[in-house]
Amino acid sequence: MTAISIRGLVKTYGATRAVDGLDLDIETGEVFALLGPNGAGKSTTVEILEGFRDRDAGEVSVLGADPARADRLWRNRIGIVLQSSSGLDLLTPREILTSTAKTYAAPRAVDDVVAAVGLEEKADSRIAGLSGGQRRRLDVGLGIIGRPELVFLDEPTTGFDPQARRDFWGLIRGLAAEGTTILLTTHYLDEAEQLADRVGVIAAGRLLALDTPANLGGRASEEATVTWLDEASGRHTEKTSTPTELVTRLAEQYHGEVPELVVSRPTLEDTYLRLIAPHVGQGSEPIAEEVPA
Amino acid sequence: MNALAIGLDRTLVELKMYSREKEAVFFGFLFPVLMLALFSMIFGDGFTEGNAAEDGVTAARFFLPGMAAAGVMLTSFQTMAMSVATERDDGTLKRLRATPMPPMSYFLGKVGLVVVTSLAQFALLLLVARLAFGVELPTDPGRWLTFAWVFVLGVAGGTVLGIAYSSMASSARAIGALVIAPTLVLQFISGVYFAFADLPDWLKQVASVFPLKWIAQGMRSVFFPEQWQRAEMAGSWEHGRTALVLVAWLVLGLLLCARTFRWTKRGTT
Missing domain, CATH: 3.40.50.300 (P-loop containing nucleotide triphosphate hydrolases)
Structure with missing residues (x-):
């Protein structure tokens, strides 16, 4: 399909x-990334x-x-996660989610979405007071409240801290697991x-x-790069399509540990x-x- | 949900946002009431003798119709032009467009907001005029009927013209100047702050093109003594022409809305 x-x-x-x-x-x-x-x-x-x-x-x-x-x-089957806007500042996440849910035929429960995007503690606070990451999660909540079959996510984690990005990825994997x-x-x-x-x-x-x-x-079949440090002759870099063979040879040469070995x-x-x-x-x-x- | 039910929900959301915006409440909602109080206190002495005193027209009664007309324009035209331009600029309209909300529901929400705020504003204006300044309010049902149609046509026209006017602005920042300057000029030349009869003839002609002059005139016919209609341009209240002009502007506003309304900013389709 x-x-x-x-x-x-x-x-x-x-x-x-x-x-x-x-x-x-x-x-x-499918989860498809356009780069x-x-x-x-x-x-x-x-x-x-x-x-x-x-x-x-x-x-x-x-x-x-x-x-x-x-x-x-058609709109009923689509979810669009738009860039955050200041137009929601005067409302609370629960208010805008509830109102948005009413436009869809079979929306998710507002409480479920609030929990899914991790906004339980901010659900009844003004959106103006939310952090960038919290706003972005609200944007996702608004994008999925209608139980869409297809979700558009435009640069979803720009401005996130590393932990927030990990949490966000978990949220997206959950949607994908449901077949979205x-x-x-x-x-x-x-x-x-x-x-x-x-x-x-x-x-x-x-x-x-x-x-x-x-x-x-062709990334999978590209040559690997092996680097190591020799005390006498300095750093070595070698490109090879058989890195395992090279590393085995080096291990014999150095009698065990190869100094600062990196295979990438x-x-x-x-x-x-x-x-x-x-x-x-x-x-x-x-x-x-x-x-x- | 159908378009009407979603429209009602939009009205509630709009009212929530309106009531939480302190600037809007102060400048849009309370402005006519404040101006009425101010003018009544400043010009009160000028109405203690002569024609006005004989006919029972105090300063508050004299300025009441103008403030009612200004209120109609502020809560409909000004609120709409500013809020729709801002919502287009900050992506709120695009966000709504991304949902299955019927477009009609958005406009119903706006109409609901304007109807509630302008009625509340007018009620407050009457309350202050009656209780604080002792203005005798009309008891004749015919006058209230006149009020009803002038008010409905004025608010409806102001709403659609405001939505259409919002498209003039390239950004939310620009709309402030685009709205405030013309509406201020219009208020001065339409008999809101001064007696319309005192204006030079050519300025009266200019003002007569725009709806505010007719809304103010209609409001005067509600609150002024019957014989004061001799001071009007045509020597009468001209209810027929008032209705005609207001309906014409309403139709023009609807046409402009249908032709110019956009859900996204300029340069994005």
Whole structure:
């Protein structure tokens, strides 16, 4: 089953092709991370899928419907986690969750959502007094209160402290375990690696790579880097496709422990930076429409 | 839930937010009452002899219709223009649009807010006029009927025109200046603070294009002695023309709303 299907999507702003012939399928129940530098067309693509922007060309289907002609029934099945806004400052989390729940056909219980996003202690305090992380969790609560089949998460953990991010990931895994399809955009590669079943990298409005986090860009078969410190000749670095063999040889040479031994494979971040390198600095300046409000 | 039930829920949410915003309560809600009290105390001596005294018009009674008209404009047009522009700017509208809420429910919520606040404001205004300044309120049901339609048309028109006007602002910061300056000028030239008859003719013509002059005139016909209509431009209350102008502005406001309303900021579609 396909939750989201994109064929030949094009969106231009003046002379800039923000999205330039994008093809992508996202399966039902999948957690998909969309990665890319600022101005790559991520936010534009997501906003088209959410029904907030018109497209210039291409076919888009989200839960079987064209988001450009979205109706209430379609919105009832979608959850959008938007960037925090100050417009809620005068209300409490419970008040806005309760009111938002009333617009959905089969919402989750407000208390359940408050607990899921860990806002029990702040549920009846003015939102103006919430911390950045608490507000973001409220945004997620508002995105899932309607029991959506598909959730859009746009840079969900920007500004979180490390513990808050871990807690947040737990929340997202819980949603995924219930079968919710999740489309995530993020600048954090570790976040994508932790959460996503598949990642797509876009730059200049095109899809550069599409794979599981472990295999992206041929990452699994890339050479490993082995470094160690020799007392006489200093630090050594060797690239090899057979690191185990090298380490065994070194162990014999040093009679046991190899001094300061490190064996590393390219991280997702290394792979990502290599993929987007040709597209950064040329024609990928952030476009006005993607500057966060 | 249907659009009406969600609209009612929106009204309650809007009222909660309104009542918690101290600035709105002070400047929007209490402003006409404060001005009435102030003017009655400052200009009280000018109404102790002559025509006004003979006809039983005190300073408070003289300024009451103008303040009622100003209140209608403040709670409808000004509140709407400012709140909708702010909500568009800070993403509240986009957030609402992301839910299955019928768009009509949002507008019903706004209408509900304006109806409740403007009625409460008017009730307070009457209470202060009667109890603090001893103004004789009309007992003739016909006058209250006039009040009812002037009030309803004024509030309805102000609400839709305010929502339409909110689209003029490129940001929430800009809307303050865009709203305050024109409404202040309009209040001065529409007979809210001064006797309309004292204005130069050309200014009267300008004011006659806008609804506030007609709301003020309608309110005068509710609270002033019958014979005072000779002081009006046409020498009468002109109820027919008042209704016509207010309905025309209401229809224009609805058309503008339908054509210009946006859920997201400019440059995002």
